[in-house]
Amino acid sequence: MLFTEHNPALRTKPAGSIEVICGSMFSGKTEELIRRLRRAQIARLDVEIFKPKTDTRYDETAVVSHDQNSIHSTPVESSSAILLLGANSQVVGIDEAQFFDDELPEVCTKLANKGIRVIVAGLDMDFLGKPFGPMPALLAIAEDITKVHAICVRCGNPASYSYRTALSESKILLGEKESYEPRCRSCFAEG
Numbered sequence: 001m002l003f004t005e006h007n008p009a010l011r012t013k014p015a016g017s018i019e020v021i022c023g024s025m026f027s028g029k030t031e032e033l034i035r036r037l038r039r040a041q042i043a044r045l046d047v048e049i050f051k052p053k054t055d056t057r058y059d060e061t062a063v064v065s066h067d068q069n070s071i072h073s074t075p076v077e078s079s080s081a082i083l084l085l086g087a088n089s090q091v092v093g094i095d096e097a098q099f100f101d102d103e104l105p106e107v108c109t110k111l112a113n114k115g116i117r118v119i120v121a122g123l124d125m126d127f128l129g130k131p132f133g134p135m136p137a138l139l140a141i142a143e144d145i146t147k148v149h150a151i152c153v154r155c156g157n158p159a160s161y162s163y164r165t166a167l168s169e170s171k172i173l174l175g176e177k178e179s180y181e182p183r184c185r186s187c188f189a190e191g
């Protein structure tokens with residue numbers, strides 16, 4: 001009997017999968033997402049990249065890192081649009097996943113089941129340290145999870161939390177260094 005796991009040449013189906021890149025703000029999620037997507041483009045794979053329409057922080061269309069590294073993307077209003085627009089590609093990238101609706105995990109599952117490599121980046125926790133939007137469900141169904149860390153601006157230890165310095169209490173508040181700082185557990189708890 002021939003086992004395809006030992007002989008990749010015999011595999012006929014593309015292996016779809018879900019990868020999640022998570023962590024605090026400034027931890028390098030977008031950079032890591034862009035790195036993986038660029039490599040897929042170099043491999044001449046058909047790549048589609050999406051972000052929520054509401055995320056206009058650096059650019060209307062591009063996915064942009066805090067260091068101004070960028071890649072073209074399609075802003076969409078809901079996760080159902082990702083299913084429609086991404087279904088014929090080989091690799092789908094999604095940034096700022098925490099802002100999407102609760103259907104995003106189901107959308108990613110459908111795409112992965114079609115053989116598509118789905119790479120999702122997002123904040124695992126909000127400014128209160130609570131799980132953010134569809135991220136916990138995405139982490140549960142992912143084949144591969146990468147948790148990246150920023151540097152705590154208070155003490156220099158690895159940071160997993162996004163501390164909000166702005167006064168707003170609303171869950172969604174777009175911003176960067178003027179409103180947030182990455183902190184380690186202990187500095188986050190000090191408030």
Ligand SMILES: Nc1ncnc2c1ncn2[C@@H]1O[C@H](COP(=O)(O)OP(=O)(O)O)[C@@H](O)[C@H]1O
Binds near residue numbers: 064066
């Ligand atoms: N406190 C910090 N810790 C780590 N990186 C920081 C910090 N402040 C600024 N940066 C910059 O942010 C970059 C990461 O940006 P980005 O990939 O957009 O992060 P994320 O998407 O996780 O918010 C780092 O490469 C670094 O240059």
Ligand SMILES: Cc1cn([C@H]2C[C@H](O)[C@@H](COP(=O)(O)O)O2)c(=O)[nH]c1=O
Binds near residue numbers: 126127172173
């Ligand atoms: C913690 C937290 C963050 N946000 C916003 C702030 C930024 O616009 C994005 C995160 O971007 P990054 O690429 O991870 O730096 O999310 C928010 O709206 N609510 C929060 O609690």
Ligand SMILES: [Zn+2]
Binds near residue numbers: 152154156186187188
């Ligand atoms: Zn600290």
